[in-house]
Amino acid sequence: MRYFFEVAYNGTNYHGWQIQQNATTIQQLIEEALSVILRTKIPIMGSGRTDTGVHCSQQYFHADLPENAAISNLRYKLNSFLPPDISINSICKVTDDAHARFTALSRSYEYRITQCKDPFLQNMSYFYPKSLDITTMNEAASLLVGKQDFESFSKVKTDVNNFVCDITEAQWVEKGDLLIFHITANRFLRGMVRAIVGTLLMVGKGKLRKEDFKKIIESKDRKEAGAAAPAAGLFLTAVKYPREIFP
Structure with a gap:
């Protein structure tokens, strides 16, 4: 089942959104948190990429979660797991063909x-x-x-x-x-x-x-x-x- 996650972050300490070798990024930390909480590898796709040091008050990414995933407390668990400068602000179900990047208007x-x-x-x-x-x-x-x-x-x-x-x-x-x-x-x-x-x-x-x-x-x-x-x-x-x- 596909879900959209709304995320905000202070980008000062990160090398942007997208996963890179030998650098800490927003996408990397969120994927790691989701994978630990749900006990399976969960790749995510962001609405776009931000560069090193750029901030975000609203961005979205989508992820396909197992049907048995406990969505009701997932936001709380993610925010407990993530550092203070990254926040998951909402999670909502979307249609299976919704794409965080390509569906954006x-x-x-x-x-x-x-x-x-x-x-x-x-x-x-x-x-x-x-x-x-x-x-x-x-x-x-x-x-x-x-x-x-x-x-x-x-x-x-x-x-x-x-x-x-x-x-x-x-x-x-x-x-x-x-x-x-x-x-x-x-x-x-x-x-x-x-x-x-x-x-x-x-x-x-x-x-x-x-x-x-x-x-x-x-x-x-x-x-x-x-x-x-x-x-x-x-x-x-x-x-x-x-x-x-x-x-």
Whole structure:
């Protein structure tokens, strides 16, 4: 029987989501916990991959569990087994063909910048004290919305068939001392959000014009875009699915 698990984590101490050799990852620890609790090997499939140091307030993975698995207290057992910086927030049954990655309709990320030094936001935001033109950054960000090729913001070594994404939201919002970039799309390329943020910061500093940002998108050349913003400010915040997969 297939189940969706909702997970949140502080990514500071991990080498991202996906299992890797000689590195501790979120997927690895969850698979180990499930396999110990259910006394059989349980592979899981995540809705996507996050890089080293990236955080997550909502992600999903699916797993096929034995019919005799005790679901009622599985969340409690998992959270008791997992370290404090990883939390299973819900477990729900889905249709057998539901897939955490391929069935997802959209993903949303936030990139959080603080312009005032705050020790309580260390590793949870990017401290960037320089003056920024938020209005111009939002004008440039609006050029991202729509279905287009975003190869300019993708890591060079990637195994995707194409670089086309459909972005439905891209906006900077000021919230107290935080400057937060909200972005939602049907899919994201490797390193895409951090590359976009790094390039928009160049716009905010006056090093690039809105017209330059448009040309960077059209170039389909990663070398034309700015350096990637640090991982610590990035959060995966939401993954949406069609209602029909939840019986």
